[in-house]
Amino acid sequence: MPAAAADTTKADAVQAPEVRLTGIGKSFPGVIANHDVDVTIRPATVHALIGENGAGKSTLMKILYGVQKPDEGSIVVDGTERSFKSPTDAIAVGIGMVFQHFMLADNLTALENAVLGAERLHGIGDKARAEFDAISSRYGFGLRPDVLVETLGVADRQRLEILKVLYRGAQLIILDEPTAVLVPQEVDALFANLRDLRAHGHSVLFISHKLDEVLAIADDITVMRRGTTVGEADPQTATKRQLAELMVGSELPSPETSESTVTDVVQLALQGLTLTDESGRNLLTDISVDIHRGEILGIAGVEGNGQAELVETVMGMRRPTSGRILLGEEDVTSWDTRRLREAGVGYIPEDRHRHGLLLDAPLWENRILGHQTRPPSVKGPWINRSGARKDTRRIVEEYDVRTPGIDTVARALSGGNQQKLIIGREMSGDPVLLIASHPTRGVDVGAQAAIWSHIKQARRDGLAVLLISADLDELIGLSDRIEVILRGRMVGTFDPAAVTPQDLGAAMTGGDDA
């Protein structure tokens, strides 16, 4: 079909290039974002790239779109090796990208947004308008050129973003999690648009971690995990379960289960917790679980099913719409984050750079963060500099944080050492409950083993732990009990001693084994 399309002289037929990425590698200070990545995008196909958050998908996209330069590897477009210095270079060979967060000017019209920055292509007058209308009708976008963007809904904005990319002559369109912002009917409409694009000879690189959608639309599937491509799958034959296993992996060093230390004292009780967003959709629905002292409760689930919202609600950063949270005997539903922390709730956030650290502050100041009201960091309203410094040295020692000193800024440390510092800090001051969100994400295997042993030690000492992880081996190895979360609901309880990654994978994706 692509060949036939290329033969015609009609303006609406395009020949998307074949794009081959080989051996792509990219590292940032302390993190290897991509290594040995191989992906081939065939012309006129929808190619899905799947993987958990942090698997390296976004970095790879930015490399393909010229936002970042790879450290190694090659990008070959239709047989010619290319090196993109900026997105302009990528657009020049027909590669365009729609970011997850739209980049539209609300106070301009749809046409003005499409033309903005691409005035040299079709001018700003009638020719531009004709081109806009032609693209819109060719792919059934139904966009009117003179409507103000601020009056458009999310789905129309997304179509406008795609139109913008097509207007600039893109043949391969990268879509970064396009369905994350859409309701199911809008997803169906988007998929219809994508099929139209494919029929006209365009290729689409579709990034997602929603397996149903990927199986519904993709011609090829590439799976990424821990910065590299770990496999390819044929959507005709692959099952959701197989994809889930590929995504989360099951051959990593496994944390060993030890004898149970679970007591019968309930440390954290969630009772009928429901959280609703501004538009009235339920992010969490009627969640009820208990965590006992000395128990690790693991939450399994495909990312984006309410885990982050659950953590933020328990940490007092969001108010539940209904339901209660009990810490020990106390009703803490209305407590703010600081009060919860003072009551002994430790927090290992999912994104340590954004939520866990002051990157440009020295380690000893990072020791104070989150503990601003408790010794040894403070004395009354005053910062206790020597106390904080002394305790930071203790953490560096006990948790084996590799650093030249405590005056080093946090940014200079590797991911694993940053995480060890955070864990040391959150274990300080005798916590009663630890909320650990992806505690070993993006850390090396050595640090991973150390972090696991610290969490297990704390559990033996009577700590209650809420563990959220995308790594099934970590969940099975550490947890005393596993709850599966799907679309904001708890949908099943499993005994980690008896469960297999396959069972969990099935529950995480909605039960049916497909």
Next chain:
Amino acid sequence: MSSLKRIGFALLAPVIAVLIAVLATSIVIAASGSDSSATDFWSVILSKPDNRLLVNIVNQTTMIYLAAVAAAIGFRMGLFNIGVEGQYMLASYTAATFAGAALLPGAVNILAALVIAMAVGAIWAGIAGILRTTRGVSEVISTIMLNSIAAILVGYLLDQHGEHGGNQVRTKELPESSQLSGWLPFEKPDGPIWTLGLLAVVVGIGFWVLLNKTRFGFDLRATGASQTAAVASGIKVNRMVLVSMLLSGAVAGLIWMPAYFGSAHSYGTTFQAGLGFTGIAVALLGRNQPVGMVFGAVLFAFLSTQSNTLTFQTDISPSIVQITQGVAVLAVVIAYELVRRYRIRLEQRSVAKARTAPAQEVAA
């Protein structure tokens, strides 16, 4: 990293910036085709100021420094209070009106006027704080608009309630018992160093203690460094926004008080406008650091004061020092960023060394 090295890094950026500013000014003078050369310009600027100018430099420094601290309080938590100008204008007018009315005797009158100045500055800044926390209005926009409103408001009130004389209008003269002239370092005609210049010292020390020694200061800096991390650590960001706007405005209210009680004694044509914007530039130049801003304030006061003598000895316009000041601020922002990146690279290298060292021991 040794403390000596750290001081070296801290000085590197401003030194580079000042050198660039000197270079840029010299080029502009050469290009302007005036009869005097850049050398003439610098010899005038760098000549020893006479006694009258020395006093003037000290007095200007105190007011500029107060303005810089007012701006820096917001900057340290990523809050851009551009409204220092309007805050101190309204505060100065209100305090002058109150003190001029002489409702209270001598020193009590002074104290009450200072409190009123701080309160008015805080309220005016607080409006922007409340708009930001409740309605999400950018404080940059709201404070700029409040500057204009303050100017119109003061103009109106002064016209309605001030004392008209000739084509001038001013507030009622401060009674002699409440005047605080100051210390005469030289002859009487050279003028005094104003007593309330001490406010700058007190505020400077207070700012340093607040930032580095208190929990509140830590929360302030943490919010400025990473709002997301601040929220996760339990800081109530909205409350911090409001409190630091109030503090910033309160300090802004004090800016013109040394001049008012020292020599102006009424609000009118004697009012020195523009200090709020100078303060923002000096805060940038001094990297919002209590000590750094002292040098920035001295530099700005020195350049402005010395430039007045240019008209007598050269045909170069005194406004040329504004180019020096502007380039210095621009260059310092860039230089700090470059030095910061260089420093991070150095630190990462030393971290890498620390990580490989134990491994080598094991191997050996």
